[in-house]
Amino acid sequence: MKMAAAGEPHSSLYDTIVVGAGIQGSFTAYHLAKRGRETLLLEQFPLPHSRGSSHGQSRIIRRAYPQEHYAQMMAESYRLWEQLGAEAGAPLYRQTGLLVLGADTNPEFQRCCQTLVQHRVPGELFTAESLPGRFPGIRPHDGEAAVSDRTAGVLYADRALRTVQDEFRRCGGALHDGQKVTDIKPGVVVTVTTTAGVYRAKSLVITAGPWANKLLAPLRLQLPLQTLRINVCYWKEKVPGAYGVSAHFPCFMAICAPHHIYGLPSNEYPGLMKICYHSGSPADPEERDRPPEASALPDIERLRDFVSKYLPGVVPEPAVVEHCMYTNTPDEDFVLDRHPEFSNIIIGAGFSGHGFKLAPVVGKLLSQLSMGEEPSYALEPFRIRRFPAPPPAAP
Template identity: 35%
Template sequence: MAEHNSYDVIIVGAGSMGMSAGYYLARRGVKTLLIDAFDPPHTQGSHHGETRLIRHAYSGDPAYIDLALRADRLWKEAEQLSGIELLVRSGVLNLADSAVYSFSGRLAEAKIRKVPVQQLDAGEIRRRWPGLNIPETFAAMYEPDAGYLYSERCITAYRQLALGQGAELLTNTSVVNITARESSVTVHTTNGDYHGASAILSAGAWFGALAPFVHLPIKAIRKVVGWFESSPAFAAGNFPGFTLGAEEGGYYGFPSIAGAGLKIGRHDTGLEWKPGTLLAPFGSEASDEQDLRRVLETYMPGAAGRLLKGSVCKYEYTPDEDFIIDRHPLHSNVLVAGGFSGHGFKFSSVVGEILADLATSGATNHNIQPFALSRFTPDHSQAGLILEGI
């Protein structure tokens, strides 16, 4: 085994989760190699497009709130260590038609976990943010301590920090196969073979390209976002990040930052995408702009100006939209982290910490039980997960 190609841990996929894990491993003195098919940050994954929301008041499993709060602390630490501004506490305004969605579960969990939230009716929403055209049936949950992350900067910061701690990064290198034994993993790439005692697979929407070594119940979906000319009422400093649930669907967005226009995307719907196929550019589907513009014209008319820019990225959905953080069904020295289902970026700092925990000590103090692969099999065994199509 060639010494210069040998590592303690090899990370396949150096996007948000992988780059973070690379830093937390290298910081612990672990000899780490990160491999990416592109040169992160890049536009071929799920981390581009300038911004991602960070919020803390989740419903569902309480693990999400605990992880979001820890992730927030780690983002601030990465910001201080790298000298790069990563997190803006703009607040996040969660809007919903009461006929479509109720905030009761999230409000209850926030109270238990002492996450600051404010419950607002339609009149209060319109008073605080006059640019909104909100019907009386709407209500909101406002998180004053939430905000947004500069997503590409986050990758850049963790890349800088990981390399500064001695991690190695192999860019523009595709993985063609992976083989694993009890105490070793070999990653076969277009630039040669690399050997590790263990591996972390964090390939995002590209997990399909790692078959047949691993099959995860993940479906990659094409998503679009647009930036629209908007009035000063929607400028950063005047308007928060937001989510919106209505009969038209589920949407999310950001204020106009430095005049770039209000950014909005749709969380639900989308076309399936397969690794290796063309990702159709923004505007290829008539609905790309129409869906976004219809919602703006209805609820945020002052942000329904001309389209300034459009972009496409990918979500990686699991059947239940909860994450996958677990060991490979057949190889205990291979970790898998994927299926972040369009709400994972904010957690990537703490997911990196979790993966470093698991790779170095075999356990983590964070609750990752909700993200076990076994939940997808009827008997809660993992054996069936290596089969195609699950």
């Protein structure tokens, strides 16, 4: 497709422009192109890149959710992941199972057990005494229990992102990377200016990850989003492979206060398990890779403590630390909604560190909103109006 010179509008009028080619924007664009909509996906960095939230080789996929609305969406999400893998001829996830570990009286643990039963997800309940018999690598403590979700596993994240972008292009979509969106003019036709051109569309979807509020500020909207720098830690197994996918070690999610700890069996780095804290330190996405103060690493201290207490076959010192961003809402539910003033501008944001597995459904919902269709799920938990109105700006 011919590109317009900077400052000169592109001659095409797109049905939809999607800003941000992370997993959410890429799935939104894919659904739109599959439905025959003329779609342009814009990305600020040359692809692939590791500056946002969707890079890296692995993400957990699970049906064990304490909230019913996500448990419901996950049934369809699994089908859509399966379908995308079949279209591309490459599997996008590996089933490993997942253990939710927590105090047996913990309400979140109990809600996970309930959703698994309610949705007839195959799994098993373990006590602190019975768990080591099945998974000798984990040492639970008195009063703790575990429930397994056998359908869970590891999504091959980089491969999944590349695949959905390839399928989007195969369906006729245009993906322009290395073009930062610098201006958005709302209207019946939205005009989007990038560092390389000017484009017009009947609707716009903003899926800009940790940059969402930067794009929304000129549109007179600020969401209560907190951007967090996450330390992605890999830990050495004392016996290589003991906690690996080949040894059938599962993913796990330990319900801890104030934030969970989760782990994935060793796979992407042989002999290293991925074990992370489900929170981080506030950071602007542009400054993610600035070395943190030593005092800003309480997450790694908590992880060391967890590994020593629960995973006797893992060295309690991270061998590799990488970085990624979370964009959290106060309730950790997503934002999937229209802009309150400009109804043809749709926002997908605040995926709060658990949005990858749900991206096929998120993309479908955002595409439905942009096409003016009734969304397939109730969007109440995701509406912008659930947040208290911000105080009026100082005069």
